[in-house]
Amino acid sequence: MTDLTALTLDEARQGLAKGDFTALELTEAHLAAMEAAAALNAYVLDTPDRARAMARESDARRKRGEAGRLEGIPLGVKDLFATEGTRTTACSRILGDFVPPYESTVTRQLWQQGAVMLGKLNNDEFAMGSSNETSAFGPVVNPFLPPNWDAAKARAALAADRKGLLVPGGSSGGSAAAVAANLCLGATATDTGGSIRQPAAFTGTVGIKPTYGRCSRWGIVAFASSLDQAGPIAKTVRDAAALLTAMAGHDPKDSTSVDLPVPDFEAALGRSVAGKVIGIPREYRVEGMPAEIEALWRKGAEMLKAAGARIVDVSLPHTKYALPAYYIVAPAEASSNLARYDGVRYGLRVKGRDIVEMYEKTRAAGFGREVKRRILIGTYVLSAGYYDAYYLRAQKIRTLIKRDFETVYAEGVDAILTPATPSAAFGIAEKAEADPVEMYLNDIFTVTVNMAGLPGLALPGGTDPSGLPLGLQLIGRPFDEETLFSLAGVIEDQAGRVRAPRWWA
Amino acid sequence: MSVDVATVRRIARLARIEVPEAELEGFRGEINAILGFVEQLGEVDVDGVEPMTSVMPMALRMRADAVTDGEQPAKVTANAPEREDSFFLVPKVVE
Numbered sequence: 001m002t003d004l005t006a007l008t009l010d011e012a013r014q015g016l017a018k019g020d021f022t023a024l025e026l027t028e029a030h031l032a033a034m035e036a037a038a039a040l041n042a043y044v045l046d047t048p049d050r051a052r053a054m055a056r057e058s059d060a061r062r063k064r065g066e067a068g069r070l071e072g073i074p075l076g077v078k079d080l081f082a083t084e085g086t087r088t089t090a091c092s093r094i095l096g097d098f099v100p101p102y103e104s105t106v107t108r109q110l111w112q113q114g115a116v117m118l119g120k121l122n123n124d125e126f127a128m129g130s131s132n133e134t135s136a137f138g139p140v141v142n143p144f145l146p147p148n149w150d151a152a153k154a155r156a157a158l159a160a161d162r163k164g165l166l167v168p169g170g171s172s173g174g175s176a177a178a179v180a181a182n183l184c185l186g187a188t189a190t191d192t193g194g195s196i197r198q199p200a201a202f203t204g205t206v207g208i209k210p211t212y213g214r215c216s217r218w219g220i221v222a223f224a225s226s227l228d229q230a231g232p233i234a235k236t237v238r239d240a241a242a243l244l245t246a247m248a249g250h251d252p253k254d255s256t257s258v259d260l261p262v263p264d265f266e267a268a269l270g271r272s273v274a275g276k277v278i279g280i281p282r283e284y285r286v287e288g289m290p291a292e293i294e295a296l297w298r299k300g301a302e303m304l305k306a307a308g309a310r311i312v313d314v315s316l317p318h319t320k321y322a323l324p325a326y327y328i329v330a331p332a333e334a335s336s337n338l339a340r341y342d343g344v345r346y347g348l349r350v351k352g353r354d355i356v357e358m359y360e361k362t363r364a365a366g367f368g369r370e371v372k373r374r375i376l377i378g379t380y381v382l383s384a385g386y387y388d389a390y391y392l393r394a395q396k397i398r399t400l401i402k403r404d405f406e407t408v409y410a411e412g413v414d415a416i417l418t419p420a421t422p423s424a425a426f427g428i429a430e431k432a433e434a435d436p437v438e439m440y441l442n443d444i445f446t447v448t449v450n451m452a453g454l455p456g457l458a459l460p461g462g463t464d465p466s467g468l469p470l471g472l473q474l475i476g477r478p479f480d481e482e483t484l485f486s487l488a489g490v491i492e493d494q495a496g497r498v499r500a501p502r503w504w505a
Numbered sequence: 506m507s508v509d510v511a512t513v514r515r516i517a518r519l520a521r522i523e524v525p526e527a528e529l530e531g532f533r534g535e536i537n538a539i540l541g542f543v544e545q546l547g548e549v550d551v552d553g554v555e556p557m558t559s560v561m562p563m564a565l566r567m568r569a570d571a572v573t574d575g576e577q578p579a580k581v582t583a584n585a586p587e588r589e590d591s592f593f594l595v596p597k598v599v600e
Contacts, residue, residue, distance in 0.1 A: 101580040324543040349586035364523035379520040395556035435538045453560030
């Protein structure tokens with residue numbers, strides 16, 4: 001039999017429907033692959049018993065003629081999604097062995113469509129990071145080899161301290177690495193400043209952050225509530241469309257989820273893009289941009305042009321202020337959201353002489369350094385005397401950033417094309433000594449989209465000279481994810497997929 | 506703007522995170538790097554600009570003022586580090 005883990009979600013769906021294999025066989029193949037790839041550290045918890053039980057139920061449902069849209073499809077779940085009865089930690093020590101007594105809306109909808117859970121995926125602690133190195137469970141290894149490395153050298157590094165191997169990006173690094181390494185057919189992820197799109201770009205996978213409000217945030221560990229959105233990471237554009245169709249939808253339990261019908265996003269694939277107007281924002285041509293990123297961007301525009309789209313130059317004048325404004329808004333919201341981790345109702349508790357000392361010791365022991373730093377900054381910018389200078393000003397600038405996009409869309413632009421990241425994947429520990437701002441610059445092309453609440457899709461557009469995947473980003477109008485899928489399909493048809501070598505086992 | 510060690514100590518206290526004296530200086534440097542980075546926001550003219558309150562325009566929905574959930578103390582306290590019956594236990598806060 002062919003390697004079932006090498007299939008795309010769509011191919012697996014067809015194989016299951018034809019009876020070529022069962023959901024249980026498909027699940028077993030993935031569980032075996034996960035075991036062989038444990039050293040990549042993509043999963044922080046395998047749930048083989050739950051997976052097998054779900055797969056058996058799926059096979060039974062199919063026999064009864066009750067197959068859902070994702071019937072029998074094995075998925076990985078970012079450890080930010082609450083999964084009933086299965087440990088959920090946000091990859092933080094402070095949540096300890098938290099076992100949610102409830103299921104997040106997004107994952108519940110996936111299971112309702114017949115999907116199977118393989119396990120929980122690694123991420124940066126509380127989704128704060130761009131390399132998956134802030135996780136309490138340690139870094140995730142990108143399945144793509146560093147430039148000029150062979151499999152033997154990579155295996156030796158994997159057995160030692162993983163140094164020199166590449167990061168998968170973050171915060172959804174486990175999701176992206178697992179999809180790229182064929183350890184699931186798709187994964188849930190979340191994106192606050194680029195946490196779906198940047199890891200997708202680093203691993204040659206497809207990720208979409210939908211419009212703010214498209215997916216319910218209920219049951220997802222909160223980081224910055226006005227920016228957080230869930231979305232899928234998948235092997236292909238079609239797979240991502242299939243997953244988003246199941247994940248999206250109105251939820252009365254999240255007052256910011258939007259009551260709009262969810263289209264069948266897969267139906268947008270293959271739709272003509274002739275006449276679509278694609279904006280190329282001049283402010284994204286940043287100083288020091290590597291030549292291969294410039295070339296990729298140009299190539300992306302040419303591919304869309306070849307399919308009949310019209311390419312126009314546009315201006316988004318407040319682009320350069322998006323990242324600094326983000327580093328006020330996101331920490332401010334995080335400092336408020338993370339106040340709930342106090343050692344009383346769940347998670348870690350470190351005893352103190354009184355309740356305040358208990359809080360302080362618990363939070364000191366439970367949070368990692370990146371999380372602490374962001375809480376401290378958030379506390380500072382919200383504190384008396386500084387609120388107007390920082391937080392209020394940042395929220396005004398956010399209005400201006402959104403207005404930039406509205407102006408461009410009002411002029412008839414259907415979508416915007418940019419690079420997804422300023423570089424290909426970098427090495428584990430490579431940026432450990434750098435100042436935090438250098439790590440933050442990874443999100444320079446993605447963060448504007450969160451600030452404006454818009455949908456953004458990242459997909460592989462090609463590779464750099466050493467064969468590492470490079471990602472393109474398509475930014476859409478609010479709630480027009482369909483156009484993004486149509487355009488992404490056109491790019492994928494021409495650029496093809498970028499597949500990771502299998503060297504770890 | 507930049508912060509000194511005393512300010513880091515004060516915000517750590519406000520954030521209820523114990524930061525040992527030896528680590529204050531490290532945080533001070535990192536926080537100042539970020540505050541230096543965000544300083545460029547000062548050059549933007551924000552006169553007359555409304556601060557964003559909702560990224561997508563949406564009206565908050567009302568729901569019936571009715572009990573829709575509850576009566577499950579065992580589930581609510583299941584993850585508590587310390588509990589007794591259906592109560593969370595904390596150090597004494599009232600003398």
